[in-house]
Amino acid sequence: MNDNRSVQRCLAILRSFRSGPGQSLTALSKAVDLPHSTVLRLLKTLQGEGYVRQEGTLWSLTPQLLEIGFAALANxxxxxxxxxxxxxxxxxxxxxxxxxxxxxxxxxxxxxxxxxxxxxxxxxxxxxxxxxxxxxxxxxxxxxxxxxxxxxxxxxxxxxxxxxxxxxxxxxxxxxxxxxxxxxxxxxxxxxxxxxxxxxxxxxxxxxxxxxxxx
Missing domain, CATH: 3.30.450.40 (GAF domain)
Structure with a gap:
């Protein structure tokens, strides 16, 4: 159950970047209605997998997500x-x-x-x-x-x-x-x-x- 919830939360964070790149931790936490500590932990996981990057205090998606996007388009x-x-x-x-x-x-x-x-x-x-x-x-x-x-x-x-x-x-x-x-x-x-x-x-x-x- 916890693993499923973590996946759902990661997906919610990724979707929150629809509003544009360069999102702060505060903005992301507000968008997904989760504590800063939880969002930061999930962002670090996504960063480790290469899907987001941190520039100062701001977070953005990386081009590596295009791999998933192109795979989806192919289907x-x-x-x-x-x-x-x-x-x-x-x-x-x-x-x-x-x-x-x-x-x-x-x-x-x-x-x-x-x-x-x-x-x-x-x-x-x-x-x-x-x-x-x-x-x-x-x-x-x-x-x-x-x-x-x-x-x-x-x-x-x-x-x-x-x-x-x-x-x-x-x-x-x-x-x-x-x-x-x-x-x-x-x-x-x-x-x-x-x-x-x-x-x-x-x-x-x-x-x-x-x-x-x-x-």
Missing amino acids: TGVNDLIQASLQALADRCSGAVNIGEKGKDEVIIIARATSETERRKILVVNLRVGNSMDSNSALYSALDLPEDQWSIALYPRRNVTTIGISLFSGPVRSLALGLSVNDDDYSREQIESELVHDLRAKRDEIRRLMNLGEV
Whole structure:
């Protein structure tokens, strides 16, 4: 039990670095709600394994964690063919396309493609593979939806609309496919007819490429 709790606490500390590098012991202790002595002991363990480093009074993650990250990416099932397929849709719609996998209370982006037009035109959110999105996002809402349903999220301040559909839902993992476009390019009617149709067609293609169940 103690070993399990230690692992959970180490993972919580690693996740707390999402707010950025150069975290103080006080900040980390507050983030994980643990005493300074406990966090310091776990940091020393992680430091010994090469996953964090100390610079003065601040702590940061090391590039060695990328080994775990790359191993995780290799297990997502996303290859060059799937990435090219996502890019084709992003370019055709002048938007951004994401594949997200269900996490604990969030959806984790495991593949992302953006068009050059999107990068110039849409106020780009700093999203990339490995980032998470909360339950208010269309990508999260699309997880486990029935085949004929889709989700939508409006971002009027950014002039962006996002739609999402379920890509795969199973006992081990659930995936969703999302598309974000600029509101100046598509009316709500076009989004609900043309883009939802395009997203469903892309879902069939990606399922074949990922070998996710029957299509």
